[in-house]
Every structure is written in C-alpha cells, then in structure tokens.
Amino acid sequence: MKAISRTLSCLILAFLTLACTPSEEAANEAVVSEPAEAISDAIEANPLRNAYFGDLHVHTNWSFDAFMFGNRTDPDDAYRFAKGETILHPSGRQMTLSAPLDFQAVTDHGLYLGMMRAMFDPHSIVGSHPVSEQLREAQGAEGLRENFLKLIDRFGLAREEDDLDNPEVHRDAWKRIVEAAERHNDPGNFTTFIGYEYTTAGGNMENLHRNVIFRGGDAPEVIFSAHMSRNPEDLWDWMDAQREMGRDVIAIPHNSNGSDGWMFRLSDWSEQPFTADYADQRMRNEPLVENTQVKGTSDTHPALSPNDEWADFEIMSVKVATDDPSRPSGSYVREAFLSGLMLEETQGFNPFAFGVIGSSDSHVSAGSFEEDDYWGKIGLLDATPAQRGSVPVPGAGEGEGMFTSTRNSEFGASGLAVAWAESNTRESIFDAFRRKETYSTSGPRMLLRFFAGYGFPDDIATRADGVEQADQIGVPMGGDLIAKDDAAPSFVVWASRDAGSAPLERLQIVKGWIAGGEMQEKVFDIACSDGRSPDAETHRCPDNGASVDLATCEVSTDIGAASLSANWSDPEFDAAVRSFYYVRALENPTCRWSTWDAIRSGVAPNPQLHATIQERAWSSPVWYRPS
Secondary structure (H helix, E strand, O other): OOOOOHHHHHHHOHHHOOOOOOOOOOOOOEOOOOOOHHHHHOOOOOOOOEEEEEEEEEOOOOOHHHHHOOOOOOHHHHHHHHOOOOEEOOOOOEEOOOOOOOEEEEOOEOOOOOHHHHHOOOOOOOOOOHHHHHHHOOOHHHHHHHHHHHHHHHHOOOOOOOOOOOHHHHHHHHHHHHHHHHHHOEOOOEEEEEEEEEOOEOOOOOEOOEEEEEOOOOOEOOOOOOOOOOOHHHHHHHHHHHHHOOOOEEEEEOOHHHOOOOOOOOOOOOOOOOOHHHHHHHHHHOOEEEEEEOOEEOOOOOOOOOOOOOOOOOOOOEOOOOOOEOOOOOOOHHHHHHHHHHHHHHHOOOOOOOEEEEOOOEOOOOOOOOHHHOOOOOHHHOOOHHHHOOOOOOOOOOOOOOOOOOHHHHOOOOOEEEEEEOOOOHHHHHHHHHHOOEEEEOOOOOEEEEEEEOOOOOOHHHOOOHHHHHHHHOEEOOOEEEOOOOOOOEEEEEEEOOOOOOOEEEEEEEEEEEEOOEEEEEEEEEEEOOOOOOOOOOOOOOOOOOOEOOOOOOEOOOOOEOEEEEEEOOOOOOOOOOEEEEEEEEEOOEEOHHHHHHHHHOOOOOOOOOOEEOOEEEEOOEEEEOO
C-alpha cells in the first residue's frame, strides 16, 4: 500500500459530509492522575464524528515473548512509529508507516511484565536465577525458539508463588509503560491509551487473551494478570472495582480463532450455564472483540459459513502458540453473534453483542499492515521469507520440505481499529468504543459508515446531508434498532477506498437470525462496482473482471470503485424475527504478502498459500430487536 493522502480521502467522501481533522490489593494508588477533560473541551469537535484509525494491540520489549524474539524497542519507540517515525526491526531493517495512525495502545503482556529484560541482565534482581542464565546462553533464532517453547508451559500456568514472578520488576515496568503513554498523548492530534494484555488460557492452552484498555490517564499501580487468576471473570470483577474508583476500562478479547472453541463456548469458567448477571458483566466489561490481526481472521470460517464465498480469508488453523488444530465452533465472532441471538431468544440475555475492531498484535513494536511491505510478527523468528514459508528453504530440494511449514505462513498483514468519534481524544474515542461505533479493516484505511432506521429518504445514500439525516433518524453501527410496528427498516451504507490500496469491488450485508429454533445466516451484496447491480435471486454482484498479474503484482487500474453506497432493505425481513446485520466491504483482489516475498526473491509463489487476497472492512453489527 502506497502513501495515503488524508486530503484525498476527505475529498472522496465530501458528499457524505464527513469531516476530516488535522493531523483491592492490586487496585489502589494511581500512577498518573492528570485529568485531560479541560484540554479535550478546548479541541474542536465534529458532531457528525470523524473516522480515526489506530492499533490497540502492540507488544514491545517489555513483553516476555517479544524480548525473546529479539525485540529491543520500547513503548516510546512504538508510539514514535505510530506517529510516522522510523524504528528498527530486530533484524535491522527499517519499519515506517505509509501514513501515521490516529491512536495507539501499547499492550505488553501483564504476565511476567518486564521480567525478560530483567532476566537478561545478570546484575538484576533475577539475573542469577538458573532459568535466566539458561536464556542468556541461547544462540540464534533456533535457540530463542527452543527456549521460548520451554517457557510457554511455565508461563501458561498461573502460580500464586513463583520465584521468577517478581512484583518489583512488574511494578516498575508498568509505571514506565504508563509514563510513555502520557508522554506521547497529544489531544487533538494523536491519542495514546494506557493498556496491557491479560494473557490467560484454558486447561490445554486454549487462548483466552484480552487487551485491557483504560479510558484516561489515571492508572492503577498494579495490574491484574493471570498470575492472580486465569479466570477472565475474575478480571471482570477487578475491572468493576476499577470503575467504582473512577477508572473506566474495557477488555477486548482477541484471537478467538485460536481458542479451540473456548472463547465463545456456552458456559462460564466453572462450566455452568450462563446467567443474566454473567451476560451483563461481560457486556459491561467487553463491549468489543478483535476480529482481525496478524494471527488470522476471527470473523468466520468456511466450516461455519459454507455458503459464504468469502469466508476463507486469512484463516489460522491452529491454537495460539501451538501447532494443534483449533476447533472452529466456539472460535469465531459471527457464530458468537448467532449464539447470542439464540440466548436472547430463549433466555432473554445476550453475552455476545460485541462491536468489532482490528489490531496488529505486533511483537516488534510496529504493526505491519501492508502486503507489499510486510515484516512479520515475531522478530527474528519470521524475519526472512524462508522463515515465513513464502520462499524455499535455502538448499532444500524439490517437493516436501521445500518450504518451511509453520504457522508463520498463516500470519497476515492485519489489522486496524477504526472509531467514529467527535475528536481525536481519549475521551471521545473511548466513548466510541463503549457505544461500539467501530469497525475493523484487514489493513487498508477504507472509510465505512453504516446506519439503520425507519423513514430514511429514498435518496439518502446520495444526498449531501445523508449522514446528518441518518444520524438524526437512525442508529449507527453498534446500536440497537427497536421494532417500529411491523415496518421494515432501511440500512444505509457508505464506503470509500484507501487511496493507496485497491478500488472497491462490492458492499455486502451479513445477516444473522433465529428461525424455527435454528441459527441462520446469509450474505447479501448491496452495491457493485462498475455500474453492475446485484442479481435479484442470488443477491450477488457479477464479477467485475479485476485481475492480478502474479509475475509483477500489478492490478487492474480501470476497474472498481473509489466509493460505493446503498440504501438497502432486507427482501426477506420478518418483523417478528430477532436478527443482526453488519457490513463487509471488499476491495478488488491484490497480491498477498507471501507473493510479494516470492517475486522479490525471484521464485514462484508457494503453491500451498493463497497468492491473492481481497482486503476488507467489517462494521460492528446493528441488532434488530422485535417488539
């Protein structure tokens, strides 16, 4: 993706009236407590809201694994990168964004926070520990990999007493992370969020990780980690206590795709059925879920959505940090939406009414969002094309063994979180998280707006005041649409391309509903590029003919749309049926990062990998509630 022009993006969407802006034990004392409300109040706000692009999942060398992978950059470096500066990859290559981000959170692992840096220092408080000495003796990428795998078992188990779990090291690291966020927060221009990752797992390393994000600059002195409890419900109790002390905070689950069905299983931690109190607490603490990042897409899976031709997108087949297969059911967000509808239908509560975001989960302090400039995730362990499985292993013969076969090949150049907020401030963007007026992208900076309501003008999608009308009459993405008599609602969508990426191919609405006691889903194309229209029976756009030259990665330049919009009504709407709707915007096909690797190495693309992808954006749903 080449450099994007903010001015050009504003011009593309001028007809949408979208404004653009310039660029109790562990919960007592505060590290930083300087309210920014007065500063935020002085910043010009757009009542129709702006789209702000960011990353809420970044690891620096304060994370045990990132340090093990060779990362020596810290939170200050991560924020400098997000603001457009160049920093160094562990391999020595330069990493620079094509355009700065609007917001970012450094989310280093709360588990063993800062410990690896201390363990590699022979003069530190834990420097003479036998495990520390063993780690310092590791040589090269293979040595790092072997030691990391040895430590996974130890780190994956929460222990009340652990001679490597040093509170003094944790406290100091967390204090420095908070201070870095405060240094780089620049209300109106660049927003930082204080955060960390709660890294926990089920009994067999089933991923249950969450990123914990604070609204303001008032942070607790000690954070809640898996060493205190592996049970996410205990994290929620701690978060509720934080909120009672005036610190609003949310947790964002990620990589449900690698959870082996645990993230969205239909029972609580103690394997008891859900209750209304459980649902309320989960939604209070987890209004968002991360559905795309470097470790694959968690939107849906071909086994769960066999009639969705676009379901096979950047699928990671294994559990997080293992080579064991991950069960699809219980692991993907769309199915969770449906499960939530079923619970709402049968029991009157919904613990899965999430909004969506994307983020990177970079472990080199820098998200790699662009297919043609991909530097991987895990530092020295996927720094080269051969390590990533995109080119043959040097010296390997033909056939089996020619390519490295690891989960690295399933990693993707993804993703971004987007919030519709009045201003680029912590308060405004966090409030967007709370109301779920958010969407995700697989990397490109597409603009996407989505409203549902009654009484929209027929021409709302093309009116200059269309967004204002929709905002006044309807509800935005993330909202609840309450039935109005038996009337059918309308859904209005606007999207524009990232000027540095491919044109748009189509807009879709994904519908989920409960019928006859069964969970149902369907994908409707609602707008097509190049003057085409969806077929009335199949609800699909004709192929627009866009192509990719796999020898050069050149794409069609005269096919596709700079922007697409639609005012759509569900042709199968039933006023009595509980349902959700969300938007998926698709670009024309482009080369995957692995194909770019192959071309630059002068070899054919790995035939076991997708040569092309269709970058996309997913909106948070609107939930239709029958009366």
